Amino acid sequence: MASLDTDRSNLIALLDFHVEAGVDVVLDETPHDRFAEVDLPPAVRETFGETRRDVLSAPRPELRREPLPSREAPPEPRPAAPRTFGSSASAKPEEAAIDARAKAAETKSLDELEALLRDFEGCGLRFTAKNLVFADGNPEARVMFVGEAPGADEDRVGKPFMGRSGQLLDRMMAAVGLDRTSSYIANIVPWRPPGNRNPTPQEVAICRPFIERQIALVNPAVLVCLGAPSTQTLTGTKDGILRARGRFFPYALPDGREIRALATLHPAYLLRQPVQKRLAWRDFRALRAALDAAT
Ligand code: URA
Numbered sequence: 353m354a355s356l357d358t359d360r361s362n363l364i365a366l367l368d369f370h371v372e373a374g375v376d377v378v379l380d381e382t383p384h385d386r387f388a389e390v391d392l393p394p395a396v397r398e399t400f401g402e403t404r405r406d407v408l409s410a411p412r413p414e415l416r417r418e419p420l421p422s423r424e425a426p427p428e429p430r431p432a433a434p435r436t437f438g439s440s441a442s443a444k445p446e447e448a449a450i451d452a453r454a455k456a457a458e459t460k461s462l463d464e465l466e467a468l469l470r471d472f473e474g475c476g477l478r479f480t481a482k483n484l485v486f487a488d489g490n491p492e493a494r495v496m497f498v499g500e501a502p503g504a505d506e507d508r509v510g511k512p513f514m515g516r517s518g519q520l521l522d523r524m525m526a527a528v529g530l531d532r533t534s535s536y537i538a539n540i541v542p543w544r545p546p547g548n549r550n551p552t553p554q555e556v557a558i559c560r561p562f563i564e565r566q567i568a569l570v571n572p573a574v575l576v577c578l579g580a581p582s583t584q585t586l587t588g589t590k591d592g593i594l595r596a597r598g599r600f601f602p603y604a605l606p607d608g609r610e611i612r613a614l615a616t617l618h619p620a621y622l623l624r625q626p627v628q629k630r631l632a633w634r635d636f637r638a639l640r641a642a643l644d645a646a647t
Contacts, residue, residue: 448474455561456468462566475543482544485542489532489533501540504548517619520623563586564606601614
């Protein structure tokens with residue numbers, strides 16, 4: 353028979369395994385076998401069987417390939433999106449995105465926008481995140497950096513770029529005379545996706561009105577898109593980041609003015625591919641030159 357000590361170390365090993373696998377939130381006290389539920393609509397039961405397990409093991413229809421979300425219209429929902437939790441988050445993503453846009457447009461200051469986000473329940477990520485990760489840095493800054501979504505460190509602290517990527521970003525900024533007192537930093541999605549998965553297109557579409565409003569309220573001279581998701585969401589380009597990086601895209605503010613949006617590599621990518629830092633260095637020198645020219 354296993355000793356108490358063995359049981360304990362097995363349990364710790366199991367918990368570690370779950371955390372490693374990205375299972376880092378507890379949603380209920382007791383497990384539910386959702387595959388065994390028989391609350392399927394009659395038409396589905398007739399076609400596929402009695403239980404969700406039957407339905408999930410049935411041959412899948414071919415997935416549609418959707419275009420990347422455009423700035424104007426939120427994307428259609430795709431099949432097989434992760435589950436969201438909470439009543440409002442179960443509204444259709446298109447409706448949540450429309451609601452987000454209308455509410456964001458009414459905010460007159462960053463404080464109002466942050467307060468709105470604290471109350472906003474249209475995005476399921478807020479129910480699994482520990483904290484809202486709204487921004488760090490100086491709202492009066494002439495440069496604004498936008499990443500993709502917070503990770504575990506940011507979720508714990510409630511500020512963007514707090515972990516290893518953040519430390520690298522700080523060093524990259526310092527190399528061109530910037531720091532968090534002269535820059536403003538935010539993310540496309542202000543809540544951590546569980547297990548550090550990528551935000552879904554629906555989550556990005558719901559959160560996009562908020563980051564767009566945040567950019568308009570900060571009104572920087574130069575916007576820096578860190579990585580492909582930020583670049584594609586904010587500039588509308590479909591190019592991969594290695595093609596887009598180093599380019600300045602026009603970014604239209606709601607009042608019709610244009611600012612420059614520079615695409616560059618995400619610090620997390622640079623941690624994995626340090627040899628590419630030379631490309632980021634080029635981009636940061638271009639950023640410095642753009643800021644100097646804009647004074
Ligand atoms: N990566 C991001 O895109 N944003 C953060 O805040 C941290 C890591």
